Amino acid sequence: METLQAERSTYKPPPPVIEPGHTFESVTSKISSIVLTKHQPFPWIVTTFIAFMFFNLLLVSVGYLFMKGVGIWGNNVPVGWAFDIINFVWWIGIGHAGTLISAILLLLKQDWRTSINRFAEAMTLFAVACALMFPLIHTGRPWLAAYWLFPYPNGMGIWPQFRSPLIWDVFAVSTYGTVSLLFWYTGLIPDLATFRDRAKNKVTRYIYGALSLGWRGSARHWQRYENAYLLLAGMSTPLVLSVHTVVSFDFSVGIIPGWHTTIFPPYFVAGAIYAGFAMVLTLAIPLRRLYGFEDFITMRHLENMAKVTLVTGLIVFYGYLTEIFFAYYSANQYEKFMMVNRMTGPYAWSYWALIFCNGLVPQSLWIKRLRTNTVWLFIMSLIVSIGMWLERFVIIVTSLHRDFLPSSWGMYYPTFWDFSTFFGTIGMFTMLMFLFVRVLPMISIFEVRTLLPQAKVEGAEGH
């Protein structure tokens, strides 16, 4: 009892989510002035230009792929799945943070989410767009994808096979992309109305006016809006957990050693949240610096994200340990060989690099001084992204390159076009992110207003 009281007396409430001293007007003008201006900061122009160059590299790579076919890539028997699926899973994983932040943290009443949910949602959409590129192009013949993937009555009278995880994946990812878009747009409507009312230029006013659907902030509208938004959050929560579960089924339903384990769904979901939060940090740290958003994206936000990264990183690391235990305890010689081969075989470097990136480096986040150091957080988030890419490389390539019979063993070497397509999607992602920052509010203005002390109605309880 005494210790409890002692604890209570030393308890300090967390710092406010938004730095004190802001008014409705200052919040509104701070966020909207980035868009409603003719001037862009120099770093924005440089980054967008470089990203655009890489986007062009993607167009060239994909164009050449459609001309020549998948022969330009390094995939071959026995490694039939390589960069295309690695990149797909990597991007989809990154795309998990947005909806997680928007939906799950909303339901858990974590109001610090408000400053980061908008651009995390945008990040989700663009990451899903990059991910969707790969299933579309991985056959080299994208026009065939239509009847392979989607159930529609076609002239050949054939239909997709609904017992296959690959077809579940099509439904899971396309539903996730669509619902994320709906969620994002719904959240944008009131802010688009703010832009409409602040725009000086007539064309700008018409564009934002049309996009805002004539939103006028009526209380009757707000009530329905909040109802719909909360329901969307409630539905997105199981959805976001289902997507990477289904992606993991692509592997775990197969009987390849290293894929066929029941740990995959939770371990993939944790990995997705981990990669997603790391990417939010990668984007948030430079953007808050560039646009002076330290008041809205405070150290508390960065620290909370670092904590989520640490926790999910530990779950991922637990997944790696479980894989080792499974290999040992299964008493299956193929499973055992797979694990030994991962650690000591020709791709051992990738396994140990993975353990370094995802097992060791995130442990630095236990230390508060490193957790609140933006430079270290930025470097750490890049290492995590590399680690998560290596994780998929290890799972896919090391499991496939040693087939059941030594006569079908082989090695996988990526080609220039493998890399150019991958870096091209990074360029596309960065370009879309920076264009988004230029034309839409990257922080939800109306939700930040609700966080200000003056938004509280005196005499009304709760909320």
Added chain:
Amino acid sequence: MHNAPATANTLYGLMAEFEDATRLTEAAKRTYAAGYRKMDAYSPFPIEPVWEAMHVHDRPVSFFVLGGGIVGMLAGFGLCYWVSTVAYPLNIGGRPYNSWPSFIPVTFELTILIASFAAVISMIVLNGLPMPYHPVFNVPSFLRASQDKFFLAIEAADPKFDRQKTFDFLKSLGPREINEVQN
């Protein structure tokens, strides 16, 4: 609105502007208590006490979501069932044609997909949007309703509405200013 001549202008209602959320809530409470029903409050962010003060409890969005979910669920399972047993039956490792556990992921995804569309579309349609023009936009200071100011409008269509009496009533609520809203 439709470039109608100025003489054809009719009164939509009266609109009072308030400084903060607390005053708007108080005003909404008193306006409702005074018997006005064709009223609306406008604010730059959602304020739950305001719609409680106006006794707005509109729940159809939830029912549309439930309906959308049920339709999506039936459509998802129906699609898998029909394709796998009727349209294109395939023997996959000796599994039954109606191998229902394999149909759960697609059923689940379509449930969420249709329910989410139902949530967004029903919210927009029930709100009467898109509506690019509305009489309240004719008040110049209403530009601030999406930024930092709070408004309460009483429509002329309300049976209790009387230009002078309603004006005096709104004045008693302590607004910053009161504007006439022209149609």
